[in-house]
Amino acid sequence: MGFEIDAVWGAMPRLMNAVGVNFRIAMISILLALLGGTLLTILRSFKIRIVNAVIAVFMSFVRGTPLLIQIFLAYYGLPALGLRLSPQAAGILALSLNSAFFVSEILRGSLPSIEDGQIEAATALGLRPRPIWSKVVLPQLFRKTLPMLINEATVVLKGTALLAVITVVETLRVAQQIGSSTFRPFEPIVGAAILFLAMNLVLVTIGWVFERRFAKERR
Amino acid sequence: MTGFALRTTGLVRRFGDLRALDEVYLDIPYGQVVSLVGPSGCGKSTLLRCLTYLDPPDDGFIEVGGDWLGRERLSNGTIRRRSRRDIDRVRRKIGMVFQALNLWPHMSVLDNLSVAQRVALGRSEAEAESRARALLDRLRISEIADAFPGQISGGQQQRVAIARAMAMDPEILLFDEPTSALDPELVGEVLRLLKEFAQSGMTMLVVTHELAFARDVADRLLFMDRGRILADGPPQQVITQTRDRRVRDFFDKVTAFHPKFMQAAAETEDES
Numbered sequence: 001m002g003f004e005i006d007a008v009w010g011a012m013p014r015l016m017n018a019v020g021v022n023f024r025i026a027m028i029s030i031l032l033a034l035l036g037g038t039l040l041t042i043l044r045s046f047k048i049r050i051v052n053a054v055i056a057v058f059m060s061f062v063r064g065t066p067l068l069i070q071i072f073l074a075y076y077g078l079p080a081l082g083l084r085l086s087p088q089a090a091g092i093l094a095l096s097l098n099s100a101f102f103v104s105e106i107l108r109g110s111l112p113s114i115e116d117g118q119i120e121a122a123t124a125l126g127l128r129p130r131p132i133w134s135k136v137v138l139p140q141l142f143r144k145t146l147p148m149l150i151n152e153a154t155v156v157l158k159g160t161a162l163l164a165v166i167t168v169v170e171t172l173r174v175a176q177q178i179g180s181s182t183f184r185p186f187e188p189i190v191g192a193a194i195l196f197l198a199m200n201l202v203l204v205t206i207g208w209v210f211e212r213r214f215a216k217e218r219r
Numbered sequence: 220m221t222g223f224a225l226r227t228t229g230l231v232r233r234f235g236d237l238r239a240l241d242e243v244y245l246d247i248p249y250g251q252v253v254s255l256v257g258p259s260g261c262g263k264s265t266l267l268r269c270l271t272y273l274d275p276p277d278d279g280f281i282e283v284g285g286d287w288l289g290r291e292r293l294s295n296g297t298i299r300r301r302s303r304r305d306i307d308r309v310r311r312k313i314g315m316v317f318q319a320l321n322l323w324p325h326m327s328v329l330d331n332l333s334v335a336q337r338v339a340l341g342r343s344e345a346e347a348e349s350r351a352r353a354l355l356d357r358l359r360i361s362e363i364a365d366a367f368p369g370q371i372s373g374g375q376q377q378r379v380a381i382a383r384a385m386a387m388d389p390e391i392l393l394f395d396e397p398t399s400a401l402d403p404e405l406v407g408e409v410l411r412l413l414k415e416f417a418q419s420g421m422t423m424l425v426v427t428h429e430l431a432f433a434r435d436v437a438d439r440l441l442f443m444d445r446g447r448i449l450a451d452g453p454p455q456q457v458i459t460q461t462r463d464r465r466v467r468d469f470f471d472k473v474t475a476f477h478p479k480f481m482q483a484a485a486e487t488e489d490e491s
């Protein structure tokens with residue numbers, strides 16, 4: 001039983017129906033991760049000892065355990081705490097929480113590159129902390145970290161394939177279904193890979209467009 | 220307007236055992252141009268930072284245009300701390316031009332001048348922009364309104380920093396060594412600009428090593444050493460007639476070893 005390219009194309013229509021699920025989950029998770037990561041960064045900047053200690057504990061958990069386990073925990077573990085989520089909701093929760101910590105690490109890493117003087121100038125002009133974050137600090141952080149943020153977004157997008165294990169009917173799961181019904185497990189997986197590659201290309205292109213726009217400002 | 224644009228009483232700032240400001244008393248009437256000189260480390264920058272409350276003083280009081288900044292002393296002698304919000308309200312009346320300029324690199328020049336007007340003063344976008352453009356016009360840099368700070372020259376950046384502070388209509392403008400980061404050929408140009416402001420009635424406190432500025436533009440010269448103001452008076456008088464040894468040594472050295480100052484002085488003279 002060799003490789004049949006036709007079997008790849010044959011699987012495509014059904015796979016492409018499922019691609020939207022991955023893309024939607026990824027987009028929602030990325031947005032939530034950006035929001036959560038930004039709030040975490042601001043929270044950490046207050047340097048409240050207990051708060052930062054708690055964040056550090058979560059951080060080591062998020063970094064030190066496989067994403068797959070975090071997804072299992074969100075789906076099978078939370079009901080024990082009385083929170084029963086749909087497979088998609090549990091998946092979005094796990095992906096966005098996981099990614100929020102990485103986004104926060106990325107943003108925090110480039111915080112020192114914004115000179116204190118810029119913040120002092122804003123303070124001296126009478127700007128309050130909130131507009132200083134929203135007008136002066138965050139726009140620069142996002143510009144500086146854009147390549148890393150795009151990379152993180154592609155990680156989230158690829159991570160949506162893991163949701164197959166908690167019964168989300170997304171591209172990888174559909175590929176497996178096609179494989180078991182046609183007795184050709186390999187080709188649908190190749191089809192899924194092509195589609196993930198295409199989706200990532202879209203993300204990277206979006207990032208590239210932004211980066212070019214920002215590049216004009218610096219020079 | 221009568222009264223003082225700025226008034227400090229017994230301002231003290233300590234860093235450990237060091238008294239970077241050691242009871243500074245200073246009254247600046249509206250329209251006066253004051254230049255502040257003194258040896259390195261004597262507390263000039265610390266004074267400006269205290270006046271903007273970026274570095275709150277440990278003791279003493281600051282009044283800006285009749286408003287207490289940070290702490291107030293009531294007529295019955297009780298001292299009250301002001302809220303953070305109130306500090307932000309009053310410090311807007313002081314315009315500060317930093318030595319490092321500190322422009323925001325991700326915003327156009329126009330936005331650099333407009334953001335604080337809109338957010339801190341609540342001006343409409345149209346009003347903020349038209350004021351910004353008027354200032355750029357006045358500083359003869361209207362052509363760079365849409366450029367970003369990284370795209371313009373050092374002299375232009377300096378003007379943008381000045382315009383950003385002026386856009387808030389401050390009661391007084393503070394400058395920390397406005398010419399020290401500039402190429403020598405731009406120094407005379409900035410001094411002429413400051414002279415124009417002085418003639419337009421702007422109240423200014425300028426930390427500078429440019430004796431030319433002190434002599435030809437300022438109404439008043441302050442000499443500071445170890446956190447104290449040791450000499451205060453009309454510039455010529457302070458430079459030539461001071462008896463205090465430390466003050467005299469300082470001016471002797473500055474005029475002897477820095478031909479650049481004398482050259483800039485000559486240039487400002489040519490202009491007038």
Ligand SMILES: Nc1ncnc2c1ncn2[C@@H]1O[C@H](COP(=O)(O)OP(=O)(O)OP(=O)(O)O)[C@@H](O)[C@H]1O
Nearest residue numbers: 234235237239257258259260261262263264265266
């Ligand atoms: N944050 C700080 N912590 C400790 N000491 C400080 C701090 N800021 C300033 N100082 C000290 O306070 C003194 C006054 O410093 P300041 O920067 O005001 O001097 P200056 O007159 O502006 O000098 P220069 O002409 O070199 O700019 C110096 O001895 C300096 O080392």
Ligand SMILES: [Mg+2]
Nearest residue numbers: 263264265395
């Ligand atoms: Mg200084």
